[in-house]
Amino acid sequence: LAKTTQPISMDSYEGQEVNITCSHNNIATNDYITWYQQFPSQGPRFIIQGYKTKVTNEVASLFIPADRKSSTLSLPRVSLSDTAVYYCLVGGDGNKLVFGAGTILRVKS
């Protein structure tokens, strides 16, 4: 499984765009990049997944450069309710869903 590195924590203010970058230098050819969000005392929730270039859904955008050794989760106009832990996972066939420490995002008013 590819190892991922994310910032431990980030602070932002309501209405700002937040970008969280994840490094995954040894990503394999068949690996996808998936981001999850977790609120305290709840299970993680799938946010977005991509393989290359850019993916956008109603919640976030995911930017993946051509070499795929990193990815950036972009949350537009965050609110207080976006305060959570964000996990970047990289895996492919037989994904064992191994979570790292994640990034604690704190949104302030």
Place this chain on the structure above:
Amino acid sequence: ETGVTQTPRHLVMGMTNKKSLKCEQHLGHNAMYWYKQSAKKPLELMFVYSLEERVENNSVPSRFSPECPNSSHLFLHLHTLQPEDSALYLCASSQYKTPNTEAFFGQGTRLTVV
């Protein structure tokens, strides 16, 4: 509501008790997972079942015993637990052996061992 249901939501048990956690999904997934999350720590993958066969056991103590009777149900049998086993236990399901796996998690069982 994620489609994955865990019961009970809260459980307090003594170190000599035997209890079971239950997880149920009707999403048609063929893989189910147990995770442990202690306070302010990352999720620890405990067990993975694919098509009702255990495919992963991450050095979990034998006082935790999983059971997967069918693809929709997963149990975690607990006995002779220690206070350090107090944690949030999460169940998840997904489609195994597919590259773009999205997992669905239950709300978890908050376990307190006294």
